[in-house]
Amino acid sequence: MSVIDVRELRKEFTVRVRAGRLRREKRTVAAVAGVDLRVERGELLGYIGPNGAGKSTTLKMLTGVLTPTSGQVRVCGLRPVPERTRLALRVGVVFGQRSQLWWDLPLRESFDLLRHVYRVPAAAHAARLRRCRDLLDLDAFADTPVRQLSLGQRMRGELTAALLHGPEVLFLDEPTIGLDVVSRQAVRGFLAELGRAGDTTLVLTTHDLADIERLCPRLVVIDHGRVVHDGPIAALHDRYGSRRLVVADLDTALPQPPELPGAPLLRVEADGHRLVFALESAGVADVVAALAGRAALRDVSIVEPDIEDVVARLYAGKEGPLVNASGRAGAPS
Amino acid sequence: MGSVTATVAPPTESNVILWFRTFGAIVRSGFRRYATYRQAALAGAVTNIVFGFLRCYILFGAAGAAGTAAGYDRAQFATFVWAGQGMLAVILLWGRPELAERIRTGDVASDLLRPVHPVTSYLATDLGRAGWACVSRLLPPVLVGPLFFDVYLPARWSTVPLFVVSATVAVVLCFGCRFLVNATAYWLQDVRGPQILWTLGSGVLAGLYFPLPFLPDALFLALQLATPFPSLLQTPLDVLVERDPTGVQAGLVGLQVGWAVAILALCRLVQRRAERRLVVQGG
Numbered sequence: 010m011s012v013i014d015v016r017e018l019r020k021e022f023t024v025r026v027r028a029g030r031l032r033r034e035k036r037t038v039a040a041v042a043g044v045d046l047r048v049e050r051g052e053l054l055g056y057i058g059p060n061g062a063g064k065s066t067t068l069k070m071l072t073g074v075l076t077p078t079s080g081q082v083r084v085c086g087l088r089p090v091p092e093r094t095r096l097a098l099r100v101g102v103v104f105g106q107r108s109q110l111w112w113d114l115p116l117r118e119s120f121d122l123l124r125h126v127y128r129v130p131a132a133a134h135a136a137r138l139r140r141c142r143d144l145l146d147l148d149a150f151a152d153t154p155v156r157q158l159s160l161g162q163r164m165r166g167e168l169t170a171a172l173l174h175g176p177e178v179l180f181l182d183e184p185t186i187g188l189d190v191v192s193r194q195a196v197r198g199f200l201a202e203l204g205r206a207g208d209t210t211l212v213l214t215t216h217d218l219a220d221i222e223r224l225c226p227r228l229v230v231i232d233h234g235r236v237v238h239d240g241p242i243a244a245l246h247d248r249y250g251s252r253r254l255v256v257a258d259l260d261t262a263l264p265q266p267p268e269l270p271g272a273p274l275l276r277v278e279a280d281g282h283r284l285v286f287a288l289e290s291a292g293v294a295d296v297v298a299a300l301a302g303r304a305a306l307r308d309v310s311i312v313e314p315d316i317e318d319v320v321a322r323l324y325a326g327k328e329g330p331l332v333n334a335s336g337r338a339g340a341p342s
Numbered sequence: 343m344g345s346v347t348a349t350v351a352p353p354t355e356s357n358v359i360l361w362f363r364t365f366g367a368i369v370r371s372g373f374r375r376y377a378t379y380r381q382a383a384l385a386g387a388v389t390n391i392v393f394g395f396l397r398c399y400i401l402f403g404a405a406g407a408a409g410t411a412a413g414y415d416r417a418q419f420a421t422f423v424w425a426g427q428g429m430l431a432v433i434l435l436w437g438r439p440e441l442a443e444r445i446r447t448g449d450v451a452s453d454l455l456r457p458v459h460p461v462t463s464y465l466a467t468d469l470g471r472a473g474w475a476c477v478s479r480l481l482p483p484v485l486v487g488p489l490f491f492d493v494y495l496p497a498r499w500s501t502v503p504l505f506v507v508s509a510t511v512a513v514v515l516c517f518g519c520r521f522l523v524n525a526t527a528y529w530l531q532d533v534r535g536p537q538i539l540w541t542l543g544s545g546v547l548a549g550l551y552f553p554l555p556f557l558p559d560a561l562f563l564a565l566q567l568a569t570p571f572p573s574l575l576q577t578p579l580d581v582l583v584e585r586d587p588t589g590v591q592a593g594l595v596g597l598q599v600g601w602a603v604a605i606l607a608l609c610r611l612v613q614r615r616a617e618r619r620l621v622v623q624g625g
Contacts, residue, residue, distance in 0.1 A: 074451045076618055097457040109452040113375040125367030126458055128360055154378065 010086065012178055012210045013048035013071065018080035019234075020066050040066040042234030043080070050177070051207040053200075055225030056214045059324045063234040064214040068180050071212070072102055085177055098127060101171030105183035108163065109170055110155045116166045117151045120173060127174035134173060141169040144199050161192030168199060178210045179203070185217050197223050218316045230323055237323060242316060249322055251314035252287045255296045259284065260305040267303050272296045364458060365466050372470020383478035386431055390483050394427040398491060401553075412555040417494035418583040422553060424487025426579050429509060431479035432472050433516040433574055435544050441524035442533035454617065461521065461609045468517040494583050501584055504591050508578040511598045516574050518605035519544070525609070528616035549576030555585075566597065570605055573598040 020041040028034040041063040048054050058064050069075040070082060073089030073096055082089055085099045102109070110119045124134040142148055145165040150158055158166065164184060171179060181200070185193045201224055203209055213225060221228055221242070228245060230238035238245055246252075255272065262281025266274050271291030277284055286296055297309055401419040405411040414422065441464065444450040453460050487493060496502060523540045527533040545551050548571045554562050566572045577598055581591045 069451065072455055074454050075620065093454065094457045094459065097455050102452075102455050104451070107447075107449050107452060109455070111371065111375060113378045114371060118371065118374060122367055122371045125364050126456055126463075128364060128457075 011047040011083075012050045012052075012085060013046060013212070014081070014083040015044055015046040015067075015071070016081040018044045018046075018067070018070060018082060019078045020063070020070060020075065021078045039234050041070070041077075041231075044231065044234070044236055046229065046236070046239075048210055048212065050210055051204075052227060053204045053211045053225045054213065055221035055228045056212055056231065057216070057218070057221060057228065057320065058214075058231035062231045064231060065182055067231070068102075068182055068212070068214060072096070072100060072180060098174060099176055100178045100180060101174070101176035102180045103164075103167050103171045103182065103184050105164070105181075105186040108155065108167065110163070110166055112156045113154055115152045115154050116147065116158075116169075119155065119166070119170060123170055123173050129174050133175065137173050137175060138169070141172060144202060145169060145195065161188050161195070164188060164192065164196060165199075168196065172203075172209075176209065178212065181211065181213045181215075183215055184213070185215060185220055193217070193220075200224055218320060222316055230320070232324060232326075245316075245319055245323070246314050249319045251319050252289060253293075253314060254312040255286045255288060255293060256310045256312060257284045257286070257297075257300050257304075257306060258282060258308040260307050263304050267300065269296055269299050365462070368458070368463055368466035369470040369473070372467035373473045374470070375467070376471045376474040377478075380478075383474075387479055387482040390427040390430060390479065391486050394424055394483050394487060395490070397427070398423045398487075404556075412553055413585060414553065414555070414583065415494075417492050418585070419553075420487060420491040421494040421583050422579050424483050424491070424493065425582055426550065426575060427483040427487075428480035429512070429575060429578065430550065432475045432509070433512050434468070434471070434475065434520070435516060435548065435550065435574065436541055437520060439520075439524050439527075439533050439537055441521065442527035442537075445524070445527040446531055446533075450620075454620075459610070459613075461606065461613055464521060465514065465517055465606075469513065472513045496582065496584055498584065498588060500588050501581065501591065504588075504595055505578060505582045508581045508595045508598060511595065511602050512574050512578050515570055515598060515602040515605055518602065518609050519570060519574070521609045522605070522612060525612045525616060528612075528620065544571060544574065547571035548574040549579065553579075566594075570601040573601045 018041055019039060021037050021039050024036050024038055025033040026036050040061075044063070044067060056064055056067070066075065070077045071084055071089060073093035076090050084096060087096045087099070089096055110116070111122070114122070120134075120138060123129075124131070129137075142151075145168065147165060147169060150162050150166075153162075155163060155166065168184070184200075185196055188196065197220060200211060200213070204211055204224060211224070213220060215221060226241055228238065228240065228242050229236055230245075238248070254275070258279075259282050263284075266277055266281075266284060268274070269286060269291060271289050272286040272295070273289065275285045275287050284300075288296065293311060297306075300306060300309075398420055401411070401414075401423060402416060405414070405416055405419060409416050411419075441450070444453065450460075453463065456463060496505070519540070523536050524533060526536045530536070547554075547565060547569060554565060554572055554576050557565070562572075566577070577594045580586065581594060584591070586594070
């Protein structure tokens, strides 16, 4: 049975818009317009979409905070809204933009309170807390009131707080928002570790696609309340035809650009001193060997396809191959 | 990470014991949370004491040369004022609208994601807060007042436990009223309007601005029966100064309990309705 099973999920909001001097019209806006989603135990799911796409709304419906307009939702076999308090014992939630900790209490006391709120046996609580303390370096600020913590420190506290009751599913709503590089890496490393253990299902929404590349084998993209992509990141690259590029700098320009099997020439730049090939069926070694046989190579660089470009195209709704896979391809280092 | 992600073991103890343990833990955390603000407590206590003098002299003025008014003598007025100044912060007639703030910012979502009913967890926190207020806000005026005024001390032993029950029920009732005022934010977003009405209404009708027996008897009785306000402050203080015989005192406390149960039930109803139409603000 899927840990998360969502069918035809919809959420509509009624908004009033001005229609004339005094008159206001009611208008229905669908924030989530028919989402289907199945997530298996232990999966790491990236759930992304532009601002206002319906990500957070979906998450709120999955955790029972919002009542869906229509559709079916089961999380851990429970219906989130009517069985919210039972579900709360089995899922953890981290909101990057809000805090579930108590502003006036130090982390140590917040964690102790959570043990009682979730009724976790002392031994299990201590074991989980020890793991989190080791992985997230909590000891240095465990006695500081939450209101005095830096965002990075607080987020590490939030992650711990969400995990102390051993949830089966962990929902993370933009957990790395606003964090510096070091804290972001700490959070990612921790989530990767959690994912490797394989018994916690992670659902991650983010705008930082590096989070997704690093953590989530499966990516669901939502736009205007609908799922527009569901599959591995590689499938997204395939769909948009984004390929790795080989950028070759030559000592002298060739009179006739070479034709390499499995690696079509995309561009010729710098008066023929720079050639850009897209890797289709050919390997890097084949292309480099073939080029070295024909011209004096000064430098060769490989440009990985950029997930951000692909996703930007996806949000913009442009289908079709991404010929210029990266604006940065022209200036390899 | 194996140990981090094991699921919750089925509880072995009875649910009632576990419930009280959870409730107790939240009460303790409420005490701890508010105990961090010591300077605020000091400032509040000083203010209460200053206003204690003011109110005391005004009521003495009303009592005039005869020394009695509205059924109170001077010593009863002094007890009414000084105990009232202490209780004001314990029942917390006028608190910060924390829940309303959390509704407005959307932080209330975190409260809904706990395995404890929001009304229960907010009540437990408030009891902890009241516990801290007993130490930091009730004691100072109650200790300072008798240094400057002759106060009335209860003559019957039964008055003391009745007052303790009455004051505790007043804390619960006042929490319920504030919860309802705050909960209007689920519908209105901005709670300032209801908050102003509450501040004004509760000050007058709970007996803070003047003891309610100054009103015509019928009006006082109507307020007591038909509104929860006199049960917040007037009733516990009347119990303390022994305005009525023991039987009537017990009846008044019973009325308070009735109001507290009704208001808490209303809180749960309002919370359920609110959750059904909740729009959690922000991304």
